[in-house]
Amino acid sequence: MQTPRRTAVVLAAAVMSGVLVLSACGGSGGSSTDTAASGGPVELTVGLFGTFGYDEVGLFKEYESQNPGVTIKYESTQGEDKYWPALQTRLASGSGVADVQGIEVARISDVVTNQPDQWTDLRDTPAADAISRYIGWKEPAATTPDGAVLGLGTDIGPMGICYRSDLLQQAGLPTDPAALSAEMPDWNAFLALGERFKASAPAGTSWHDSAGGLYNAIVSQQKEIYYGQSGDLVFDSNPAVRSAFDTAARAGQSGLTAKLEQFVDPGWDQGFSSGSFATIACPSWMIGYIKGKAGDGGSGKWNVTSLPGGAGGNWGGAYLGIPQASQHKDEAAKLIAWLTAPEQQARVFREVGNFPSTTQAIASVTDTTDPYFNNAPIGKIFSDSAQNAPVQILGPQDGVIKNAMVQALLSVETTGAAPDTAWNTAVGNVKNQVG
Known part of the structure; x- marks a missing residue:
C-alpha cells in the first residue's frame, strides 16, 4: 500500500474571476493506440456517477455525429460511494476501466497524491489547450506537484435550498424565494422554520430529507x-465540523428529517415526487436530479432559494480523467475537451443544472431561469453562492471522512443513537480507515 503524503489541495472556491493565461502545456501527441487516428472506427467507453448531464442533453450523440467513426459506450453508477471503490479495484487490476472516468472533487486530492501513475497527464494529449480555461482553483486541484494535470473540470457545486412550494403553502409558510430566505438568517432559524412546518405539515411529510x-x-x-x-487531519478537532454534526443530529432527533439515505434508499428517490420531504440542501447539480426523479408532475411544485443568510458554499463538482490503461488516450482527450468546453458547460447548466467551472460559461449563465422551478433565477442564486463561497482545503481522504459522518448521522435518525455516541463512532471509523 502506498503511504499517502500529508498534502492538501487548496481550493479558492470564491474565485469567480482571474482567467488563467492560455499557454501550451505540453504537446498534442500521446502514446495511445487510437484506431480513429488512422481513419478507422473507435469505441470510447465512459464511466460516470450520478448526473453529469451529457447523456441527458444529448451531447454523446452530438459528438458521434460530428466525429464519424467514433462511438461512445456510456455507463453511470447512481451512488458515488459505490462507483469509487469499484473503480479503485479496476485501476489496481489494470482492466475494466473506461477510457474516460469521472472523478468527484472529494477524490481529486487522492488521485493527485496517491494515484498519479494510474492517470494520464493531459498536458501530453489533445486536451492540453483546454487546461487554462477554468476558474482559478479548478485545474490546480487536479495538478500534481511536478505539474501533471490529471483531470479536466466539469462542474462546481454552489449551494442553495430546493423546496416544495405546495407543501410549504399547505403548512402556512412563505413560498416566495426571497420571503422564505428572509425567514432563515442562519441554520438555527432553518431548524426553527422546520418546527413550524412540522406543526402544520401535510401527513407523511418531513421538513428535510436527511x-x-x-x-x-x-x-x-x-x-x-x-x-x-x-x-494534517483536523476533522475530529475542528469545531466547525462538530458544530455541523451536532446541528444535523439535532434535526434528526427532533423528527425534522425523513430519515432517508441519499442516493441509496429507494424512498429517497421516490420522495421527490411523493412529497415525503419539503426541503433539501441543493447543490446546483441536484437540480437535474430532482427533475429526473420528480418527473413532469413535479414541474411548478419545486423552487429554489439561497442558503440561510445568503451564504456561499460548495458541495461537489467533478473532473473527467483518462486512466493510463486506456487504449484510446488521444480520442478520449478530444472527447473530454469538447464535453467540458464553455459552450457545452453552459448548455448542461441550462438544461440540467450542473454549474459551469469555466469562466466563459459562468459569465454566460448568470441570467438563467428555470421554468421547472417556478422560473427561479438559478443563474443568479448559484453564481452568488459560488462567488461568496470560502476557500476550501481538500485532502486525499475527504470522501472517506464525509461518508463516515453521514453514516453516523443516519444512525441518529434511524436507530436513535445518541449524537455523542454517533460522533465517537464516526471518529473511530475514520481513524481505523485513514490512520
Missing part, C-alpha cells in the same frame, strides 16, 4: 473542514 444532507450543506460553507492548511 441529516447527512444537512450536514454536508453546513460544512460546504467552511474553509477548513477535514484537513488543515499544512495537510
Whole structure:
C-alpha cells in the first residue's frame, strides 16, 4: 500500500474571476493506440456517477455525429460511494476501466497524491489547450506537484435550498424565494422554520430529507473542514465540523428529517415526487436530479432559494480523467475537451443544472431561469453562492471522512443513537480507515 503524503489541495472556491493565461502545456501527441487516428472506427467507453448531464442533453450523440467513426459506450453508477471503490479495484487490476472516468472533487486530492501513475497527464494529449480555461482553483486541484494535470473540470457545486412550494403553502409558510430566505438568517432559524412546518405539515411529510444532507450543506460553507492548511487531519478537532454534526443530529432527533439515505434508499428517490420531504440542501447539480426523479408532475411544485443568510458554499463538482490503461488516450482527450468546453458547460447548466467551472460559461449563465422551478433565477442564486463561497482545503481522504459522518448521522435518525455516541463512532471509523 502506498503511504499517502500529508498534502492538501487548496481550493479558492470564491474565485469567480482571474482567467488563467492560455499557454501550451505540453504537446498534442500521446502514446495511445487510437484506431480513429488512422481513419478507422473507435469505441470510447465512459464511466460516470450520478448526473453529469451529457447523456441527458444529448451531447454523446452530438459528438458521434460530428466525429464519424467514433462511438461512445456510456455507463453511470447512481451512488458515488459505490462507483469509487469499484473503480479503485479496476485501476489496481489494470482492466475494466473506461477510457474516460469521472472523478468527484472529494477524490481529486487522492488521485493527485496517491494515484498519479494510474492517470494520464493531459498536458501530453489533445486536451492540453483546454487546461487554462477554468476558474482559478479548478485545474490546480487536479495538478500534481511536478505539474501533471490529471483531470479536466466539469462542474462546481454552489449551494442553495430546493423546496416544495405546495407543501410549504399547505403548512402556512412563505413560498416566495426571497420571503422564505428572509425567514432563515442562519441554520438555527432553518431548524426553527422546520418546527413550524412540522406543526402544520401535510401527513407523511418531513421538513428535510436527511441529516447527512444537512450536514454536508453546513460544512460546504467552511474553509477548513477535514484537513488543515499544512495537510494534517483536523476533522475530529475542528469545531466547525462538530458544530455541523451536532446541528444535523439535532434535526434528526427532533423528527425534522425523513430519515432517508441519499442516493441509496429507494424512498429517497421516490420522495421527490411523493412529497415525503419539503426541503433539501441543493447543490446546483441536484437540480437535474430532482427533475429526473420528480418527473413532469413535479414541474411548478419545486423552487429554489439561497442558503440561510445568503451564504456561499460548495458541495461537489467533478473532473473527467483518462486512466493510463486506456487504449484510446488521444480520442478520449478530444472527447473530454469538447464535453467540458464553455459552450457545452453552459448548455448542461441550462438544461440540467450542473454549474459551469469555466469562466466563459459562468459569465454566460448568470441570467438563467428555470421554468421547472417556478422560473427561479438559478443563474443568479448559484453564481452568488459560488462567488461568496470560502476557500476550501481538500485532502486525499475527504470522501472517506464525509461518508463516515453521514453514516453516523443516519444512525441518529434511524436507530436513535445518541449524537455523542454517533460522533465517537464516526471518529473511530475514520481513524481505523485513514490512520
